[in-house]
Amino acid sequence: MALEWEQVVVDAADPVTLGRWWAEALGWVVLNDSAEEYEIRPEKDRMPGLLFVPVPEGKTVKNRLHLDFRPDDQAAEVARLLALGARHADVGQGEQRWVTLADPEGNEFCVLGERLG
Template structure:
């Protein structure tokens, strides 16, 4: 029996605020605004989604898993995300073609370079 990827669960000090930030960053919709299980999806019923759940303890180390995004224009997208409140993050990546950012609660994610055009 195949598995269906339902969602990624994100621990958050403030699930509603962080969930709304990610909804704006991804241009997704809120499908559950419960502060104990705040959920966003690309559109209602479209999976996978992100669900934000409350945790009391603060994050103390680098993420063990993170999300990568590939926009059409990396630099424009980094500027847009920073305007929303993302910050530049240094996780020891050195000189690379992607940009590491952190969301308002410090969760790192990467914005990759755009894909080259193809003649499909």
């Protein structure tokens, strides 16, 4: 049996706005810009992608699943993401080598530091 990871589905109050934000943040391409399914991927035929779908309820608690990113320059990437509209998030992580941020709808993600060892 073969199993291929196609995408991560993200619930959103405004899928188009949130999908555009993530497309810009990641430098990914838009495959579908419908208000019902806004899909982005690293490249047109490369997976996995992110699929943003509308939900009526807002986010109320810490994500049970989040994305981690490892940039070449953590400080520069955190500054760039904050300038795009991300914000610092405190999910009880304390002092760590990674920085926890939230996208414009409050979904947490981490910007990792340099890989050790």
